[in-house]
Amino acid sequence: MSRIKQKFEQLKKSNNKAFIPYVMGGYPTLDACERLVEILAEQGADIIEIGIPYSDPLADGPTIQKASQVALSHGANTRNIFEMIKSLRKKMDTPLVIMTYYNTIYHYGEKRFAEEAASVGVDGVIVPDLPPEEARSWLTLAKENALDTIFLISPTSSDDRIKKIVSVSSGFVYCVSLTGVTGARKSLPSELSGFLLKIRAQTDKPLAVGFGISSGNLAKEASRLADGIIIGSALMDLIDDSSIEYDKIGKFVKNIKLAIEGS
């Protein structure tokens, strides 16, 4: 059983929801990022997403765009982020998921990417610009290497597409809360619960809600009808380009965990 699947089953048994933070790999530096992932795991992150920065992140808002640019300018790349994950994997059992754009995978070589990711201890990948239609070759390689591929569903997805996406998605299903790019928001759309119910009607796979969640209150709201919540930009907003105040991060995580407990 995959580490991700196992994690969701555990959480379900204890009637808990997954807290899934996202960090940009190599932001602000590789060392600081590695320490950040450790802190997140220590503070109880259930699954951790690690981004591989891309020059043209068209599904991302200003926060992640800036984090990508800084990470790239500090020399982060697919190879050294894999190295970082390898080192992290020795220290933790938390499921680790890569989030990146398709060109970084395609140009690295899909096969090479899948094999190296699996060998350093990656559990799954999220590729926001790879819809199922274009994912045939990747899905074969991911399966061969026991990697989960987490697809995204958006509020504009039709019932037919939802059906198709939940059938190919493994690990969990990424439910995009709003029509827009990533980034912290002050509120979530009122249609969110209807949207999640619509997806739930089609699948028993775990549902995680992401995009826009910025506070304990929104985390609580989003997690009510889902199995987990994803927070990226709001977390990255706490980091400045040169250093990380790990205390601040710790507090933020605690607050979110508390908010979604038993929701």
Add this chain to the structure above:
Amino acid sequence: MILPDSEGHFGKFGGKYVPETLMKALAELEAAYKKYKKDKDFNEELSYYLRHYAGRPTPLYFAERLSKHYGAKIYLKREDLCHTGAHKINNTIGQALLAKRMRKTRIIAETGAGQHGVATATVAALFGMDCHIYMGEEDTKRQAPNVLRMKLLGAEVIPVFSGSKTLKDAMNEAIRDWVTNVENTFYIIGSVAGPHPYPAMVRDFQIVIGKEVKKQIREEEGRDPDYIVACVGGGSNAIGIFYPFLNTKVELIGVEAAGFGLESGKHGAPLAKGDIGVLHGSMSYVIQDEFGQIEEAHSISAGLDYPGVGPEHSYFKEHGLVSYGSITDKEALRAFDFLSKTEGIIPALESAHAIAYLEKLAPKAKEKLIVVNLSGRGDKDLETVAEILKVKL
């Protein structure tokens, strides 16, 4: 075989590599385009505006002095005489008419040189639509007159500060806007790039160029030309003029921007120097580093300053249907000056690349019949050229 296939692929190129949020919008656009492509009213309205508003058909002009100089028979397809000064209007009229039928009231577009932005702002004004143009901050400086034009036409010009602050970043930002405002917004892409159905749809709206050439050259010369030359950034003017001549004896030549030289690393020639990758929603040749990070392109001409190229051009290259050459900034500038002085036509710096290619083609094409697509006029480039010539405007 008719390309693209039902999923928008030209062989391995093209496709739809976009966030899930846009998949519905692309499907709707595809369905609408399919429907109206064959619709009598739509085509009549399109023809009407192309003729009475854009000024089509554009002349196919026999460039006598240019021909004498090169010892070949050279015709120029005068897209520079279109309303707004370039071929871009052919496509924006088509897409705006489609937007109207799809009841989208808000128009967005990206622009590099500003020609597509102006052509979009123009049709938005014509049809009374709300218009927002994304333009790299670097380009707003290089192409200041076009920024003013767009504003005069009632469009909002939004400078883009991310990445290299040029066309590719403007396109990223336009896609982000579309993801956010997908319900009421129509995204008018200006080239044969982007996700399916854009490469095919923009091509279809630009085919009018090649269809006219076919008719005009047969009237003038009683036969097809030996060569057709066009510049390639995203590649819309080239595909438009090439398409009716594909798989014939006509030799088709696309000219990419070699910038400071193909070996300098500062160019806009993905077909010559790039690798296959995904940019802006489709698979094609792209200028990128070993980790798939898109690299900055460089060309003196903002319209060719793009690290990608339309996916169908990649298909043409792989199948040898079109040959592709390149021209440096310097060569383009020389051609810009030369055409101005020999024919009294100031070309756009983009089109100057196609003109400059005559220097390479003519020695092996003595007495041959050559058509060059003069895709745009040079008014917008006066500041760029003035800076190089150290002239104060």
